Amino acid sequence: MVLKILILIRKHFTYGLRGGYKIVVNIEYITKILPTKIGKDLKKNDSLNKLQEIRIKINKPIIYEIGMKEMISSYIVNQDDLKVILQRMSEFSIYAFEEEIKRGYITIKGGHRIGICGRCVIEGNRIKTIRDIASLNIRICREILGCSNRIMPYIIKNIYVNNTIIISPPKCGKTTLIRDIARNVSNGIEKYGFKGKKVCIIDERSEIGACYKGVPQMEVGIRTDVLDGSPKSEGIMMAIRSMSPEVIICDEIGTYNDMDSIIMALNSGINLITTIHGFGIEDLFRRNVFKKLIDNNVFKKAIILNNKNGVGTIEYIYDFDKKNKLEVN
Amino acid sequence: MIKVIGCLLIIVGCTFVGFMYGEKFNKRVIQLNELDKSIIQLKNEIVYIYTTLPNAFLNVSKKCIYPIGSLYIDARNMLVNNKVDSVYEAFELSIKKNEDKLYLNDNDIKILSDLTKNLGESDIEGQINIFELTLKNLEKQIKTAESLKNKNLKMCRYLGFTVGAVIVIILI
Numbered sequence: 001m002v003l004k005i006l007i008l009i010r011k012h013f014t015y016g017l018r019g020g021y022k023i024v025v026n027i028e029y030i031t032k033i034l035p036t037k038i039g040k041d042l043k044k045n046d047s048l049n050k051l052q053e054i055r056i057k058i059n060k061p062i063i064y065e066i067g068m069k070e071m072i073s074s075y076i077v078n079q080d081d082l083k084v085i086l087q088r089m090s091e092f093s094i095y096a097f098e099e100e101i102k103r104g105y106i107t108i109k110g111g112h113r114i115g116i117c118g119r120c121v122i123e124g125n126r127i128k129t130i131r132d133i134a135s136l137n138i139r140i141c142r143e144i145l146g147c148s149n150r151i152m153p154y155i156i157k158n159i160y161v162n163n164t165i166i167i168s169p170p171k172c173g174k175t176t177l178i179r180d181i182a183r184n185v186s187n188g189i190e191k192y193g194f195k196g197k198k199v200c201i202i203d204e205r206s207e208i209g210a211c212y213k214g215v216p217q218m219e220v221g222i223r224t225d226v227l228d229g230s231p232k233s234e235g236i237m238m239a240i241r242s243m244s245p246e247v248i249i250c251d252e253i254g255t256y257n258d259m260d261s262i263i264m265a266l267n268s269g270i271n272l273i274t275t276i277h278g279f280g281i282e283d284l285f286r287r288n289v290f291k292k293l294i295d296n297n298v299f300k301k302a303i304i305l306n307n308k309n310g311v312g313t314i315e316y317i318y319d320f321d322k323k324n325k326l327e328v329n
Numbered sequence: 330m331i332k333v334i335g336c337l338l339i340i341v342g343c344t345f346v347g348f349m350y351g352e353k354f355n356k357r358v359i360q361l362n363e364l365d366k367s368i369i370q371l372k373n374e375i376v377y378i379y380t381t382l383p384n385a386f387l388n389v390s391k392k393c394i395y396p397i398g399s400l401y402i403d404a405r406n407m408l409v410n411n412k413v414d415s416v417y418e419a420f421e422l423s424i425k426k427n428e429d430k431l432y433l434n435d436n437d438i439k440i441l442s443d444l445t446k447n448l449g450e451s452d453i454e455g456q457i458n459i460f461e462l463t464l465k466n467l468e469k470q471i472k473t474a475e476s477l478k479n480k481n482l483k484m485c486r487y488l489g490f491t492v493g494a495v496i497v498i499i500l501i
Contacts, residue, residue, distance in 0.1 A: 035414075084414050087414065092382045096375075
């Protein structure tokens with residue numbers, strides 16, 4: 001009986017431990033959208049808890065990215081396979097994902113994001129939809145509970161939260177990190193005498209909270225509200241008006257509208273934790289779009305990630321007040 | 330005495346068969362109206378709330394009478410449990426499963442099948458067009474079914490009694 005339960009748990013969730021963190025990867029929702037043959041092919045691989053990407057193209061073999069390795073399957077994908085995946089990932093309802101398809105991806109249950117490539121249909125200089133979809137990239141969402149514990153002393157200061165920016169190249173774990181930061185800020189940390197804050201996550205691409213029917217499936221904390229699918233600039237303003245948050249968390253800022261909303265949020269006394277794509281603090285200073293944030297001394301700390309020693313390696317932390325790099329203990 | 334009881338039984342039996350046969354026309358009209366209502370509800374779920382099909386089917390099934398509600402819930406279960414690869418396939422199996430409770434004819438079923446072939450496979454404008462076409466076709470079917478009902482319902486009932494009476498006369 002116990003064995004059966006253990007097998008059942010393993011079937012639904014793959015747990016792993018890395019450096020005392022608890023890694024949760026929910027493969028079930030991926031296998032659910034795959035045709036039976038591809039599902040079986042996926043299960044042939046070992047270490048599925050390290051699965052990062054599944055790349056599927058018509059008339060080409062499937063490529064699995066497991067950890068830092070690339071595994072090329074012998075199975076050649078056909079048109080019908082892709083049609084079945086498309087149907088299932090959109091819950092047989094393409095109309096309900098029109099906006100997501102325009103943006104080139106759909107987020108499915110479990111927070112996994114599926115990128116779409118095909119022929120773009122243009123209307124008035126804008127992408128109306130993508131047809132003849134020929135390739136997909138399934139990016140596996142993983143939750144690492146406790147991955148932000150080490151950096152929390154840099155983010156919280158007594159009872160306050162420092163405005164923090166995470167700078168990282170793609171696939172280095174910034175979304176995973178920001179999700180765990182949200183959990184810690186929201187729940188509070190007894191060790192530091194830090195009581196939880198009211199957090200609002202502006203989750204434009206449903207990656208942080210991985211909401212399904214509005215309910216976050218990832219652990220984002222007890223005081224966290226998630227505004228799912230909302231553009232960041234509008235979402236920040238909406239959250240200020242409606243949820244009176246103390247901390248706003250959003251992923252990958254980058255437009256002038258985002259900057260205006262952030263300044264507005266700071267004027268309302270709200271703290272901000274966000275991320276950008278980049279390789280170092282220079283990227284923040286170099287790009288014109290962030291000039292307003294730099295001029296207004298918005299951020300107190302910057303956390304720079306890389307994947308030199310595996311995904312989520314903290315390269316250094318930058319202190320904007322002291323203008324120097326800090327070592328992470 | 331036995332003869333009288335026998336005669337009565339024949340007349341009652343034949344009348345019952347006549348009523349039953351006539352009821353088919355009545356039930357077809359009821360089911361077509363229910364189907365029409367359910368498609369309008371489905372259209373609202375899709376066009377105004379952007380509900381995904383499995384959830385829309387669940388919501389519609391709760392508002393429909395049996396067996397139309399069963400068509401939706403069975404199709405929904407097949408989609409959710411990955412038993413099928415398309416909405417059309419789900420409805421084909423669902424119709425087959427509920428066949429003995431349905432009084433719809435082949436043309437009525439074809440309208441539903443045509444709808445399910447396109448359901449969920451286009452943007453919202455495409456879905457609106459498909460719904461409009463389906464509702465228009467269903468309206469025609471309802472009109473035909475109603476005129477058939479008006480023509481045949483009473484006739485079947487009277488015919489049942491008449492046949493019973495004729496058998497009794499012949500036997501006497």
